[in-house]
Amino acid sequence: MEINLKDLTIKKAHKLLIEHEIKVKDLVDAYLLEVGKKNKELNAYLEIYNNLTEQIEKAQSLIDEGRATELTGIPMAIKDNILYKGHIASASSKILENYVATYDSFVIEKLKDEGVIFLGRTNMDEFAMGSSTETSAFGVTKNPHDTSRVPGGSSGGSASALASDMALIALGTETCGSVRQPASFCGLVGLKPSYGAVSRSGIIAMGSSLDQVGPMAKTVEDVEIIFKVISKYDPKDSTSIPEEKRDLEKKPLKKKIGIPREFLEGGGIDKAVLDNFEETCQKLKSLDYELVDISLPILKYSLAVYYIIMPAEVSSNLARYDGIRYGFSAEADNLFDVYARSRALGFGKEARRRILLGTYVLSHGYYDAYYNTALRVRKMIKDEIEKVFSMIDVFITPTVPFLPFKLGEKMGDPVSMYLCDIFSAPANLANIPAITIPSGWTKEGLPFGVQITAPFLREDILFTIGKDIESLQ
């Protein structure tokens, strides 16, 4: 039986599997065929896992025994910074090139229980530091919609794999837009959950007060299915939210969406992106949503705050790569030189830059001016956003201010690359959830995306309104 991968969703695949129209192996083989055809050009996967037969057998027996859930047998791509026991997880860095995970991350554990098929690990910006998947130590990944353009980043491999039908669903991670931005650049749905909703246990850390794992898929419903499985309390993550604190009182929707006008005006948005955004907002009115301008002048400082807090956390988190316990180790005469040489040769340019920047903002004499000030402004951003949610359900912005750019276009200018994340930063800084939804295509076939942001732990609102936005297409 020919499987139509383009239109396949979790529910459609599940139906085919439990009605025995197809076997798990047929589904996996259909995706592997695409991998064989496309991965060489796109470089989305760094590795296809060597235990697929075993995984397929386990999933098939769950189905045959009538114990399947919606995710059983569904092929998924995994970002290279998510630990899967017995397999390499390199964060696309030379320093972890041969690092084999000694335990399963929480998300892998949960998805394994469902019988998900982990197809392989996907390319990313080194240590998730980038917005184009060009800082990987293992080559750039290309956008399947135009291979002269970037897929976004840092979860660009996962996005590229999904958009080219090399997987049905994928996991990415975010510190600031790394799920949403590549999802938008590849015409997909991508979710950044509330901080603490999904455990960070077994995720290679970048900015620990900002990091979250996020699902990516072609539809909001698929993202919702994955989210529900991975969004559980985990005692191994001290910031994981206990189950009893997750059940918030769910008031009915106001059907009111806020547009933070000043923020948009300062965002340097391309005309085509702005036009698509306004058009989407207009269409939402036809679904009885009221769109109101809101004032959140503080948001324009988000990215600046992020570029202080994130490097500070990076410099601390990446201190563990010392060439001693695991990872790349350079030969040297003394211990200091083992550290300094291993780190010089093992880390790429962007990682080195961020470590030094973090060391600077945390150093004596600058700590108060940068790090402490950034913490204060972060708190102000959080408070102001919280206030505005008393009037609206969500606020809406474009996901990225511009369309997917050419490979190499922004690599020489870090600040222009950082500006990709301008609309992403508020959700990560304020610990709240946000989702990107495809909102149309250019004449040349490049995707547009819009982003909605909801109050803490209100992913349910994102799914409801997200499905409405999806229905406009």
Add this chain to the structure above:
Amino acid sequence: MDIIEIKKLANLSRIDIKDDEVEAMARDFDSILAYVDQIKEVSSNFEEKNKTEDNYNQLFLYNVVRLDEAKNQKNSQTGDILKNAPQTEDGFIKVKQIL
């Protein structure tokens, strides 16, 4: 940002950085710091708004701690972990002599 300062940061970060990269990094730092400096415009508002409120203390992050208990069986993971170490000896990770 001057070159001496970058070299000092590289030393603190335990990263050998070549001279040509030091110069490029100094330039990148100037543009990044010029961008992030804008937060200083608003932080004074924070002081006014928050100095009397309790939530001022909330920003100062706190550590979440637990008892340091060994929950895994002895040696159950030692082999896997040692496999990732560049140099080992007799079930230990080997380091350069420091004294």
